[in-house]
Amino acid sequence: MTNSFSPDELIVIRGRGRVSALGQSLDTFGTSSPFTTRQTGLHSLPIAALPPEAEAALQELRRSQTAYRQLDRTVLLGLLASRQATSAAGWDNARPVSPDPREAEISVSMGSSRGATGRLEEFHAEFLREGSVPVAASPLTTLGNVASWVAYDAGSTGGANLSHSSTCSSAFQALGNAMAWLRAGMTTRFLAGGTEAPLTDFTLAQMQAIGIYSPFAAQDFPCRPGAGKPSTFVLGEGAAVFALEKVFAASLAEQPRNQVAVLEGVGFGFEAIGSKTGLSVDGKHFQQAMRQALGQSGCALHEVDAVVLHSPGTPAGDAAERAALRAVFGEALPLLLSNKWLIGHTLGASAALSLDFALHVLETQQWPRPPFPTDLSVPSGARPLRRILVNAAGFGGNAASVIVSLR
Structure with a gap:
């Protein structure tokens, strides 16, 4: 497939945010392993969970609004990364004044393989125990719940909010959809990325059952891509979100060289x-x-x-x-x-x-x-x-x- 897009129009990344086992910054990479150990069932498995500072930020976000206290961890991770991306793009300071409502809205496209994993498991356990579930069980566990809360937190009132699930390429499915909307002129700004909080006992047991989980200890960098046998898959949690805009290529001439990221x-x-x-x-x-x-x-x-x-x-x-x-x-x-x-x-x-x-x-x-x-x-x-x-x-x-x- 050749490039059918106008060379005069580019999709740029105005800002980005992330949270993972490395925290919320990539300024320094430590020499010690960021992995920890989780006991689940009969197995003690290495995992890549948030470090204490990032965990504190997540819990502070959860407490910031009453409605957020009920959200799944996957959604909260997406909110945390989206806030950082929005701030880096300057979108949280002021919105452009324009008769076209598309100019004032932030659309959202988010990918997640499992979605609201933790809350789903909690509601199911409650159902088995009590025989009933709360009214909020369904809306809090649908996949669309991810993007819609990110849109709400970003202050979007009429922009698109789209959730995607295509296993481990979900975030790029979301990114591709955002690019298509931007190129088509259907919106002007998009928050797009992926979020996942799969470190639950049931999800860890699923990965262990496939037979791909790493046998190495947490302190020994147990996930080893490109190292050959044995299999060294290790489950982690995190999110990354990008603030995207369509611009004319000529406008980049006004920017310092090698300062603008182009998708x-x-x-x-x-x-x-x-x-x-x-x-x-x-x-x-x-x-x-x-x-x-x-x-x-x-x-x-x-x-x-x-x-x-x-x-x-x-x-x-x-x-x-x-x-x-x-x-x-x-x-x-x-x-x-x-x-x-x-x-x-x-x-x-x-x-x-x-x-x-x-x-x-x-x-x-x-x-x-x-x-x-x-x-x-x-x-x-x-x-x-x-x-x-x-x-x-x-x-x-x-x-x-x-x-x-x-x-």
């Missing part, structure tokens, strides 16, 4: 296979998604300086993504990076947190080195990074890729 392309890939937890050995859906994103971007292969991998730490999944990369780029691959060894796999939020990591790398030209043997690349200093491709994939044979650059 160049969002591509999708799908393959129907018998195993809903697996993928083809050559990653056909990865190939399709990357080629579509590259086509939208209009960049040549050699202009992609790095790839932030989906790479969940499962040997089969990691190998399929590498095979797809070789099919698209040939044997001379770009730098291969990952953030999952620092924050675990956050399911529907993982793609958004990977994009946030890619932007951090572009801005700082630095990234941490994994303290274990892996096929991830190490800093070479050979050339500056200007453009990064980010991959995501999920159960059911879906994949998505995003290309982002600094201009």
